Amino acid sequence: xxxTVEEIVFSAEIKRRMDNNQLTxxxxxxxxxxxxxxxRASFExxxxxxxDIDSRITEHQHFAGLLKQYRERIELEERxxxxxxxxxxxxxxxxxxxxxxxxVQLWRNHHSKISVAASVAIFAxxxxxxxxxxxxxxxxxxxxxxxxxxxxxxxxxEQRINQSQLQTVxxxxxxxxxxxxxxxxxxxxxxxxxxxxxxxVIGDRFDSLYVQNAAGESFYAKLVYSEPQYDVAILKIDDExxxxxxxxxxxxxxxxxxxxxxxxxxxxxxxxxxxxxxGYLSSVNGYEGDSVEYRVNISANPGNSGGPLLNSNGNIIxxxxxxxxxxxxxSYAIKTKYLLKxxxxxxxxxxxxxxxxxxxxxxxxxxxxxxxKKMQNYVFQVKVYN
Amino acid sequence: MSKQTNTAAPTDSEVILGILNxxxxxxxxxxxxxxxMVLQLVINNSGTxxxxxxxxxxxxxxxxxxVKSGEFExxxxxxxxxxxxCRRLWLKKxxxxxxxxxxxxxxxxxxxxxxxxxLHTDRDIQxxxxxxxxxxxxxxxxxxxxxxxxxDRSMQEICEKFGYTNADNAKTQKYKCLxxxxxxxxxxx
Numbered sequence: 001x002x003x004t005v006e007e008i009v010f011s012a013e014i015k016r017r018m019d020n021n022q023l024t025x026x027x028x029x030x031x032x033x034x035x036x037x038x039x040r041a042s043f044e045x046x047x048x049x050x051x052d053i054d055s056r057i058t059e060h061q062h063f064a065g066l067l068k069q070y071r072e073r074i075e076l077e078e079r080x081x082x083x084x085x086x087x088x089x090x091x092x093x094x095x096x097x098x099x100x101x102x103x104v105q106l107w108r109n110h111h112s113k114i115s116v117a118a119s120v121a122i123f124a125x126x127x128x129x130x131x132x133x134x135x136x137x138x139x140x141x142x143x144x145x146x147x148x149x150x151x152x153x154x155x156x157x158e159q160r161i162n163q164s165q166l167q168t169v170x171x172x173x174x175x176x177x178x179x180x181x182x183x184x185x186x187x188x189x190x191x192x193x194x195x196x197x198x199x200x201v202i203g204d205r206f207d208s209l210y211v212q213n214a215a216g217e218s219f220y221a222k223l224v225y226s227e228p229q230y231d232v233a234i235l236k237i238d239d240e241x242x243x244x245x246x247x248x249x250x251x252x253x254x255x256x257x258x259x260x261x262x263x264x265x266x267x268x269x270x271x272x273x274x275x276x277x278x279g280y281l282s283s284v285n286g287y288e289g290d291s292v293e294y295r296v297n298i299s300a301n302p303g304n305s306g307g308p309l310l311n312s313n314g315n316i317i318x319x320x321x322x323x324x325x326x327x328x329x330x331s332y333a334i335k336t337k338y339l340l341k342x343x344x345x346x347x348x349x350x351x352x353x354x355x356x357x358x359x360x361x362x363x364x365x366x367x368x369x370x371x372x373k374k375m376q377n378y379v380f381q382v383k384v385y386n
Numbered sequence: 387m388s389k390q391t392n393t394a395a396p397t398d399s400e401v402i403l404g405i406l407n408x409x410x411x412x413x414x415x416x417x418x419x420x421x422x423m424v425l426q427l428v429i430n431n432s433g434t435x436x437x438x439x440x441x442x443x444x445x446x447x448x449x450x451x452x453v454k455s456g457e458f459e460x461x462x463x464x465x466x467x468x469x470x471x472c473r474r475l476w477l478k479k480x481x482x483x484x485x486x487x488x489x490x491x492x493x494x495x496x497x498x499x500x501x502x503x504x505l506h507t508d509r510d511i512q513x514x515x516x517x518x519x520x521x522x523x524x525x526x527x528x529x530x531x532x533x534x535x536x537x538d539r540s541m542q543e544i545c546e547k548f549g550y551t552n553a554d555n556a557k558t559q560k561y562k563c564l565x566x567x568x569x570x571x572x573x574x575x
Contacts, residue, residue, distance in 0.1 A: 021561040063568055069509060070516040071536040076450060079410070080443045083417045089425070089435050096426050 023053070027060045181385055185267040185307035185320070186211060186235065188378040189343070191245045192353045193219075193237035196339060197306030197382045198321050199226045202233050209235060211380040214274050217241070218383070225346040230292055230338040231321050233306075234346060235382070236353070248358035249374045250308075252336050253315035257281055262312045263296060265320050266372065268381040269303030276372055277304070279329070281317075286332040287324065293332040294318050300331040306382060309333040314363025314371050395419045398464040405453040417446060420465060423494060424472045430491050431476065441479070445471040448506045457505070462497055470496040474503060519570040527563035534560060 029035050030043050047054050107114065184201030188194065195211055202209060202223065212218045219239035226233040257263075264278040279298030286293025296309065300323050309318040318333030343355060363371045396404065396415045404412025421442055428438035445468050452458040473496050480490075520528050526548055533539040533547070545556040 021558055024561045024564065025557065059568075063571070066512055066516060066571070067535050070513055073447060073509075073513055074536060076447055077443060079413065080417060080446060083414045084421075084439055084443070086414075087418060087421060089439075092422050092425055093429060093435050096422070096429060 023056065024060065027057050028064075030057070031061055031064060181383065183268060183303055183384070184305040184382045185303065186380045186382040187266075187306075187308040187316075188245055188248060188380070189234065190354075190356050190358070191247050193221075193242055193244070194224070194353075194355050195221065195235045195237065195380055195382070196319065197233050197235065198319060198334075199228050199231045199233040200321075201306050201382055202226070202235075202384050203386075204228075206384045206386045208385045210383040210385070211235065211237060212272065212383060213380055214376045216272055221382075224350055225342070227338075227342040227345060230342055231334055232319070232339055232342040234342065234355075238352075245378065247360070248378060249362035249371075250310065250314050250316055250378070251359055251361040252340060252357055253311070253317050254337065254340065256284060256335070256337075257294065257311060257317045259284065261317075263298065263309050263317065264312075264368070264372075265298060265300070265304065265307045265309050266375055266379045267300070267304035267307035267320065268379075269301035272381065274376050274379055275304075279331075282330070287322070290332075292338055293321065293334055296320075296331045296333050297329045298331050299329060304331075308375075308379065310363075310371075310375070312368070314361055314366070314375075395465075398460055401464055402453050402458065402460065405450055413446075417442075420468050423465070423469060426493050427469070427472060427491075428476055430493070431480070433476065433480075437476070437479070441472050441475050444475055444506075444510075448502065451506065451509060452502065455505075466495055466497060467499070467502075469494040470499045471502065474499050515571060515574050519567055519574065522570050523563065523567050526559075527566060530556075530560050530563050531567060 026043060030040065035043060047057060182201060184197055186195040186197035189196050209221045209223065210218045211221045219237045219242045221235040222238045224234045224236045259281055261281045263281055264276060266274045266276055269275055277298050277300065279296055281294055282297040283295035285291050286295050300320055304320050307320040308316050309320050311317050316336055318335050319339060320331060320333050322332045324330040363374060396412055401412055401416050424442040425435060425438040428441055429435060448471050449468065477490060530544055533544050541553045541556055545553050548556065550556040
C-alpha cells in the first residue's frame with residue numbers, strides 16, 4: 001500500500017515538473033503578449049478557474065518585474081559609467097583638494113617624515129632642557145641666596161650669619177682656640193672704651209670678647225648692649241691695661257647722606273693690620289629697599305663687618321654690615337641714625353662709665369692719608385671666642 | 387575635456403523630460419554638471435573619488451527611478467535634491483564603515499530626503515538580492531539567464547553559444563535555471 005502511494009506522489013511530481021516548464025513558458029508568453037487571441041482566451045479561462053495557476057502567474061510577473069528592474073539598473077549603470085569615464089576626475093580632485101587642505105595633503109604625503117622630524121625636535125628640546133636644567137641647578141644658588149637675603153631682612157641672627165656677614169672664620173690652627181671663632185671690626189664710640197660693632201659679629205653665644213688695636217694690643221671687652229633689630233652691639237673695654245684713648249677725632253653724622261658721596265672704611269678683613277677701602281654711596285636704602293641701611297659701592301670683605309663708614313669730612317655715616325653675594329660691589333652699611341637710636345636705648349644701669357659721643361671733628365680738611373692715620377687708632381679688631 | 391558647450395547645466399525640467407525620453411545627451415549633461423559637487427562633498431569627508439562615483443551614480447539612479455515611476459515632484463532645485471541624496475547616502479556609508487565622526491563638512495544647502503529614500507532602499511535591496519542570487523546560481527545558468535533576460539539574446543544565439551543540440555533543450559535549461567533563480571531569490575532574507 002505505501003508503495004503505491006509513493007509511486008503516485010512520485011509520478012505526480014514528475015508530471016508537475018514537466019508541466020512546470022511548459023507552464024512557465026506559457027506564462028511568459030502570456031505576459032509578453034505573445035499568445036494568439038484564441039490561445040490567450042483559453043489561458044485566461046484556465047487562470048480564472050485555477051487559483052494556483054493565478055498565483056503562479058502573479059509570482060512570475062513579480063519576478064519578471066524584478067529582473068527587469070535589475071536589468072534596467074545594470075543598463076543605467078553602464079551608461080553612467082560610460083559618461084563617468086569621459087570625466088577627468090583626477091583634474092577635478094586636484095582642483096578641489098590642493099587648495100582647501102594643503103596641510104592635510106602635506107600630512108598625508110609626509111607624515112612619516114614629519115613624525116621623525118617631530119621626534120628629533122622633541123629629543124632636541126629635551127636635551128636642551130637637560131642642559132638648561134644643569135645651568136638652572138647652578139642658578140638655584142642664586143635663588144637660594146635670594147631667599148636667604150630675604151630672610152636676612154627678617155633679621156634673625158643665624159640667617160644673617162649664613163648670608164654674607166663680613167666677618168672671618170679664624171682658621172683654627174693659627175689661633176689654637178676652639179672652633180667657631182669669629183672676627184669682625186669695631187670702632188670707638190668714646191674715649192673711655194665704648195666700642196660699637198655688628199651684632200652678628202658676636203652673636204648671642206660667645207664665651208669671651210677681645211678687641212685688638214692697630215698696634216696689636218688686645219683688651220678684654222664685655223657686651224654692654226645689643227640691638228639685633230638694627231644689627232648693633234655695644235661693647236666696653238674692661239681691661240686694666242687699657243688707658244683712655246685721646247679724644248675721638250670723628251663725629252657721628254645724624255642727618256642722612258646723599259647719593260654719590262665718597263665714603264671709605266677701615267677694617268680687619270685680613271690679618272692684624274687695618275685695611276682701607278673706598279667707594280661711594282650708591283643708594284639711600286639697603287638690600288631690597290631696607291631703610292635701615294645704605295647701599296654702598298665698596299669692596300668689603302668678610303671681616304669688615306662692624307667697621308666705620310666715613311665720608312670725606314671724617315663723619316661716621318654708618319657701620320659696614322654686609323654685602324650682596326650676587327652684585328659686585330654692593331655692600332650695606334647700617335645708618336648712623338640707628339646706631340644713635342641703639343645708644344639711646346642702652347639702659348643706664350648697664351653703663352659703668354658715661355657714654356659721651358664726641359662732637360668735635362678733627363678730621364675735616366685733612367688729607368685722606370692723614371685722616372686714616374688718626375682714625376686707625378680707634379678702629380679695633382673684634383675677636384669672638386666661643 | 388569635460389567642459390564642452392553642451393555641458394552647461396540643463397534646466398531641471400529639461401532633465402526630467404530627458405529622463406522620461408531616455409535622452410542620452412541630457413543624462414550626460416546632468417551627470418557632468420553635478421558630479422564635481424558630489425566629488426567635493428565625498429573627498430572632503432574622508433572618501434575617495436571611487437566612493438564619490440558610487441554615491442553619485444546611486445543618486446542619479448534614485449532620481450532616474452523616481453522620474454520614471456512618475457513620482458518625482460520638483461519641490462526644490464534639482465541640484466539641491468541630488469546633493470541631499472548624496473549627502474544622505476554618504477553619511478550612511480560612513481556610519482557603515484564606522485568612520486562617521488558625527489560631523490560632516492557641507493558645501494551646499496540640503497534638505498531632508500528620508501521619504502525619498504524608502505523606495506530606493508527597497509529597490510537597492512532587491513537589486514543586491516538579485517545580484518547575489520545570480521552569483522549563487524553558477525554557470526551556465528547565470529550566463530543563460532543574463533543573456534536572455536538582460537542582454538536580450540535570442541534562444542537561437544544561446545543555443546549556439548552553449549552548444550545545445552536544439553532550441554528546446556536550451557529552453558528547458560533556461561526554465562530550470564529560472565526556477566532555481568527564483569528559489570534562490572526568495573530564499574534570501
